[in-house]
Amino acid sequence: xxxxxxxxxxxxxxKCIGCHTCSVTCKQTWTNRDGVEYVWFNNVExxxxxxxPRGYEDQERWKGGWELDRKGRLRLRSxxxxxxxxxxxANPDQPVLDDYxxxxxxxxxxxxxxxxxxKAVPVARPKSAITGKDVKVEWGPNWDDDLxxxxxxxxxxxxxxxxxxxDPAAADKVKASFEQTFMFHLPRICEHCLNPACVSACPSxxxxxxxxxxxxxxxxxxxxxxxxCVSACPYKKVYINHVSGKAxxxxxxxxxxxxxxxxxxxxxxxxRLRYIGLVLYDADKVAAAASVPDTADxxxxxxxxFCDPHDPEVIAAARQAGIAEDWIDAAQxxxxxxxxxxxxxxxxxxxxYRTLPMVWYVPPLSPVLDATSAGGGxxxxxxxxxxxxxxxRIPMEYLAQVFTAGDVDAVAGSLLRxxxxxxxxxxxxxxxxxxxxxxxxxxxxxxxxEELYRLLAIAKMKDRYVIPPAHKERAAELSSWASxxxxxxxxxxxxxxxxxxxxxGPVPVTIGKRRLR
Amino acid sequence: MATLIFTVLPYVALATFVVGHxxxxxxxxxxxxxxxxxxxxxxxxxxxSPLFHFGALFxxxxxxxxxxxxxxxxxxxxxxxxxxxQIAVWAGAVAGTVMCVGLAILFARRFFGxxxxxxxxxxxxxxxxxxxIAETVVGxxxxxxxxxxGSGYEYxxxxxxxxxxxxxxxxxxxxxxxxxxxxxxxVILACLIIAVWPFTxxxxxxxxxxxxxxxxxxxxxxxxxxxxxxxxxMARAARRGW
Numbered sequence: 001x002x003x004x005x006x007x008x009x010x011x012x013x014x015k016c017i018g019c020h021t022c023s024v025t026c027k028q029t030w031t032n033r034d035g036v037e038y039v040w041f042n043n044v045e046x047x048x049x050x051x052x053p054r055g056y057e058d059q060e061r062w063k064g065g066w067e068l069d070r071k072g073r074l075r076l077r078s079x080x081x082x083x084x085x086x087x088x089x090a091n092p093d094q095p096v097l098d099d100y101x102x103x104x105x106x107x108x109x110x111x112x113x114x115x116x117x118x119k120a121v122p123v124a125r126p127k128s129a130i131t132g133k134d135v136k137v138e139w140g141p142n143w144d145d146d147l148x149x150x151x152x153x154x155x156x157x158x159x160x161x162x163x164x165x166x167d168p169a170a171a172d173k174v175k176a177s178f179e180q181t182f183m184f185h186l187p188r189i190c191e192h193c194l195n196p197a198c199v200s201a202c203p204s205x206x207x208x209x210x211x212x213x214x215x216x217x218x219x220x221x222x223x224x225x226x227x228x229c230v231s232a233c234p235y236k237k238v239y240i241n242h243v244s245g246k247a248x249x250x251x252x253x254x255x256x257x258x259x260x261x262x263x264x265x266x267x268x269x270x271x272r273l274r275y276i277g278l279v280l281y282d283a284d285k286v287a288a289a290a291s292v293p294d295t296a297d298x299x300x301x302x303x304x305x306f307c308d309p310h311d312p313e314v315i316a317a318a319r320q321a322g323i324a325e326d327w328i329d330a331a332q333x334x335x336x337x338x339x340x341x342x343x344x345x346x347x348x349x350x351x352x353y354r355t356l357p358m359v360w361y362v363p364p365l366s367p368v369l370d371a372t373s374a375g376g377g378x379x380x381x382x383x384x385x386x387x388x389x390x391x392x393r394i395p396m397e398y399l400a401q402v403f404t405a406g407d408v409d410a411v412a413g414s415l416l417r418x419x420x421x422x423x424x425x426x427x428x429x430x431x432x433x434x435x436x437x438x439x440x441x442x443x444x445x446x447x448x449x450e451e452l453y454r455l456l457a458i459a460k461m462k463d464r465y466v467i468p469p470a471h472k473e474r475a476a477e478l479s480s481w482a483s484x485x486x487x488x489x490x491x492x493x494x495x496x497x498x499x500x501x502x503x504x505g506p507v508p509v510t511i512g513k514r515r516l517r
Numbered sequence: 518m519a520t521l522i523f524t525v526l527p528y529v530a531l532a533t534f535v536v537g538h539x540x541x542x543x544x545x546x547x548x549x550x551x552x553x554x555x556x557x558x559x560x561x562x563x564x565x566s567p568l569f570h571f572g573a574l575f576x577x578x579x580x581x582x583x584x585x586x587x588x589x590x591x592x593x594x595x596x597x598x599x600x601x602x603q604i605a606v607w608a609g610a611v612a613g614t615v616m617c618v619g620l621a622i623l624f625a626r627r628f629f630g631x632x633x634x635x636x637x638x639x640x641x642x643x644x645x646x647x648x649x650i651a652e653t654v655v656g657x658x659x660x661x662x663x664x665x666x667g668s669g670y671e672y673x674x675x676x677x678x679x680x681x682x683x684x685x686x687x688x689x690x691x692x693x694x695x696x697x698x699x700x701x702x703x704v705i706l707a708c709l710i711i712a713v714w715p716f717t718x719x720x721x722x723x724x725x726x727x728x729x730x731x732x733x734x735x736x737x738x739x740x741x742x743x744x745x746x747x748x749x750x751m752a753r754a755a756r757r758g759w
Contacts, residue, residue, distance in 0.1 A: 081730050088726075089566040096559045097633065131632035200734035203726030208738040221546035224724045225553040242637055245552035 002283040003307055003318040005327055006194065006214035006358055007257055007276065007467070008336045009266070010346045011187055012456055013364040014418070015273035018146065018185035020044050022265035022274075026189075029264045030251070035243030037103040037129040040141050041250035042265045044187045048157045048398060049144040051186075053099040056236040057158035057350065063093045064234030065197050065353030066290060074291045074354065076201055076232055084201060084228055093231035097242075101139045103129035130242070147183050159401035166406065170397065182371065182395045184364040186402075187274075189265060190237040190250035191349065191357030192216045194281065194305065195290045198249075201232030207247070212470065213278075214358065215252045223247050234353040260469035272459050277334030277466040278327060279358075280307040280318055290354045295405040298351040305356065306341050309334070330468040335455055336360070343444070343452050345414045352405035362456070363403055363411055365418045367395045382423035382438050389415050417442045421456065424449045522705060523690035527683050530712040537715030538723075551721040552642075557633040561626040569619025575612035576656075579605065584680045588673050606664045613657050620653055645710075645717045652706040658699050676700055 026042035045051045059065055063078040078084065078093055106124040114122035128135040144153045154160060164171045192209075196216050199207040206222035207229055209215070218229070218238070225245040229238040238249045253263035257276075261267065266274035282305060289301040307314040309331035318328050331337065339346040339362065346360040368388050369379040377384030389396065389412050396408050396415075404410040420442040427433055434446050444452070455463055542549065555562050583605060591601050624646055627634050663670050679692040693701055714720070 085726065085729065089570040090559075090563045091555060092563065094555050094559065097556055128632075131636055133632050196735060199736055202736070203729040204724065205726075205728065205732060205736050208736040211737050211739045221549075223550060224721055224726070225550040226726065227553050227555060230556075240553060240556045242554065242556055244547060245550050245554070245637075246547075 001307070001314070001317045003280050003314060003321045003323065004214065004283045005212065005318075005323055005331065006279050006281055007192070007252060008214075008279050008358040008360070009189070009263075010275040010336050010339045010360045010362060012273040012275070012362040013184055013186065014362065014366055015271040016044070016185040016187060016364075017271055018044055018046065019270050020142065021268050021270050022187055023141075025264050025268040026250075029253075031248075035241035036239065036248060038097060038100045038141075039239040039241075039248065041237070042187065042189045043141055044185050045142060046145050046147055046183055047186050047402060048154045048160050048183065049147065050153050050156050050158075052101075052141045053095045053236050054139075055156060055158055056095075056234075058161075059234055059353070062095070062231060062234070062236070064232060064236065065350075065355055066195070067354070068291060068293065072291065072293055074195075074287065076197055077234075078201065078228075078232055085203065087228075088203065088226055091227055091231055094227055095230070095236065097130070098139075101141055101143070102135055104135060104137055104140075105129045159398060162401050162406070163397050167397075182367040184367060186349075186361070187265070188235065188237070188349070189263075189359060190216065190252070191235055191355065191359045192250075192252055193358060194286050194356035195354065197232040197234060197353070197355050198229035198238050201228040202226070202247075203228055207238075210254075213254075213257065215254050215257070216249070217251060217254070218247045218249055220244070220246055220248075234350065234355065235357070257467060258470035260467050262465040262467060266465065272464065275335040275339060275455075275464045277336040278331040278468065279334060279336050279340070280309050280314060280323070280328075280331045281305045282307055286356060290356055295352045296407045298354070299348065299404050299407065299410050302348060302351055302356055303341060303344075306337065308341070309337060324468075324471060327468045330466050333466045335464060335466060338451075338455060343417060343448065345417050345452070347403035347411065347414055349403065350405070351403075361403060362418070363399050363414055365415055365422075367399075368392060368415060368419075371395075380422060380426050382419060382435070385419040385423075386416060389419065417444060417452075418456075420444065421449050421453050425453050425457075519690040519694045522701075523679065523693045524688045526705065526708045527688070527711075530708040531683075533712045534714055537712075538720070541715050541720060549720050549724070550718070552637070552639075552718045554627075554634055554637050557637065558626055558630050561622055561630065565619050565622030565626055567619070568615050569623055572612050572614075572616025572619050576609070576616050579609050579612060583673065584677045587677070587681075602664070602669065606660060609660050610657075610665065613653070613660055617653055617657060620649060624650065641713070641717045644713055645719065648706060648710050648713065652703065652710060655699050655703045655706060659703060663697065663699070670697055670700065672696070672700060676704065679704075 022042050023040055023044055027040060030041050031037075031039045040052065043052050051057065056062060056064075059077060065077055066074050067077045069075050076084075079087075104126045105128075107127055108124050111122050111124050126135055126137050127133065143149065147154065192215055194214070196207070196209060199209060199216060202223075203226045204222055204224045206219045206224070208217060208219065210217065223246040225240070225247070227240055227247065229247050229249075230236070230240055238247050240246070241248050253261075253265075256263060256267075262274070262276050266276055285305045289298075289305045292298050292301045307317075309315070309318075309328065315328055318331075319325075336346075340360055345362050347363055348357045348360050350357070365385075368385065371392055372384050372388040373379045375388065377388060379385060396411060397406075399411045399415075400406050400408045420438055423438060424434060424446070427435060428450075439446060439449065588598065588601075592598070596604075627638055627642070627646070659670070675692045675696050679688060679690075682688045682692075693704060710719075
């Protein structure tokens with residue numbers, strides 16, 4: 001057993017209202033710069049929908065993630081090492097800007113500079129934030145928000161296509177169900193996978209996983225712009241900065257995590273739906289869990305990789321591996337461990353990509369509740385909801401495509417537990433009693449249900465974020481891994497020199513400032 | 518004049534090449550790379566880039582053979598001068614044509630392929646394109662006009678000798694002053710390309726990721742070794758990761 005620690009996230013999708021605050025604050029913090037105008041380290045997409053970049057979940061097309069070869073060995077879907085080197089000159093699987101969208105700004109100055117007394121109202125024309133030229137706004141990072149363009153776009157959703165491929169009769173049901181509009185929001189960041197395809201595809205060894213906390217980063221000084229990470233990531237969460245020609249990605253806000261603070265997306269989340277904490281995992285089990293032959297077994301195999309932080313054997317191994325006591329303590333209090341392994345309500349996003357993602361999701365119960373009440377049932381009655389969960393093929397099969405590689409039972413199990421929490425707490429409030437048969441059915445005790453309720457519904461900050469700070473004596477080393485302390489270099493920002501943009505010259509303050517030329 | 522061009526220039530170029538690379542690597546690691554523009558344009562790149570790169574690799578290999586291997590060696594291997602020239606000229610013509618087509622596509626793509634590419638084109642890119650195109654045109658002129666359709670020129674007795682002399686610090690400019698104009702031009706342009714090399718995206722040539730073939734898939738980074746030794750609790754023998 002080789003115990004390692006990983007900072008992980010769980011998002012409770014029932015609480016996501018699709019306000020995009022996480023995306024905007026992340027953008028302002030990390031990608032409000034030249035070269036990454038089109039980049040959203042955090043984005044929120046509506047499901048069903050084709051996402052950002054368009055149809056990224058279609059791995060037949062993008063060749064992201066891992067697959068098993070004929071002998072059952074794990075290999076990158078885009079091919080072996082030699083093939084990758086042969087494709088250095090042109091990467092056939094790389095998305096282009098139009099697969100994301102053309103970022104737009106507006107010619108606001110026109111509104112100020114238009115002469116007074118003009119008959120026509122001045123108009124701020126849309127301009128490409130990249131070229132500064134007039135542009136027709138035809139797509140955006142969340143164009144299909146709230147099912148916009150639904151009848152055209154929903155059938156293009158790779159999850160819907162996979163569902164229909166598995167059962168052609170589902171096509172009509174999707175349509176019928178669509179008319180009752182079921183949808184949910186899916187906020188996405190980098191998954192900081194245990195078996196990251198991007199790191200494995202990087203020819204320069206510029207991408208790496210930090211040993212201490214598992215955060216996946218790009219060393220900007222070592223990246224040479226071979227752009228294999230962009231196509232290898234099945235979640236398309238590594239991006240090319242077109243000014244520097246190098247890869248950039250979500251950093252899990254590592255400077256904040258090191259200080260014991262939550263990421264910007266989590267801190268600013270209006271719905272308070274994000275949870276951050278440690279998980280301990282057995283590094284020796286990762287390869288085996290990623291190469292399980294049957295995709296239906298992937299979820300269980302991935303859960304198995306995590307180690308119980310209360311198990312004395314695990315604690316001893318963690319100590320031996322040099323994990324500090326306060327980190328072990330944090331792992332024991334981790335909301336992530338509780339949601340994934342103890343209550344088994346959180347599910348990974350697309351486990352079939354075999355990357356062992358470390359951002360998991362509590363699937364949304366609300367589409368089921370909506371369907372229950374639409375069908376004349378009582379959305380607070382366990383029986384009615386349970387009946388809906390087990391009989392509703394849509395959206396259950398859709399959720400299964402997204403979270404469990406098509407295993408409907410696994411999604412149903414998670415939703416049943418969530419429904420049980422609602423019913424149990426309702427009963428507690430009404431007459432103080434409890435339904436033992438219900439609890440037995442979902443395999444939880446009354447105390448567990450109440451703890452889960454506290455975690456999901458009350459969700460105080462200290463319960464949502466259990467982040468042990470990086471040790472101070474090691475903090476300087478942590479931040480200097482990637483490229484050395486920026487304060488150290490002569491003329492660096494800390495030495496009184498002005499910060500410079502990648503191509504030289506001062507760092508532009510906004511997108512709009514540099515453009516429109 | 519000949520001394521200036523054929524003795525001073527190559528050494529100035531080589532000095533710039535070496536010092537420039539050291540300086541750039543030390544001070545501009547962030548700028549060291551391919552400066553990929555595939556995210557902006559892919560359709561033409563899929564054709565132009567592989568054609569250019571594979572063509573260029575063969576062209577460079579051909580130059581190495583022609584410049585470094587003295588005629589005595591090829592004769593000793595039983596290759597007649599006539600046969601050598603047939604191989605050199607025709608293989609060179611094919612590789613050169615492939616490279617030319619690739620370069621033409623890349624050029625058209627970059628400068629006539631829309632606004633997006635123009636904004637990521639730096640002044641050094643323009644210099645590089647100009648030099649590469651000039652050098653390729655001159656090189657193809659030598660191969661096609663002089664060696665295929667013309668009377669031919671035995672560069673191995675002059676240009677190649679001079680080239681090797683550069684590295685033994687004993688250049689004789691007279692070897693080149695007698696060569697046809699295009700050969701002299703080819704040498705001068707080559708010196709210029711060598712000189713600007715470290716300041717262009719050509720530095721990515723030295724970053725060919727051959728190490729990728731031999732490393733484990735997932736890369737973990739640990740703190741520097743001295744830090745591990747300093748923190749006794751963190752010291753561990755086994756390599757982590759899988």
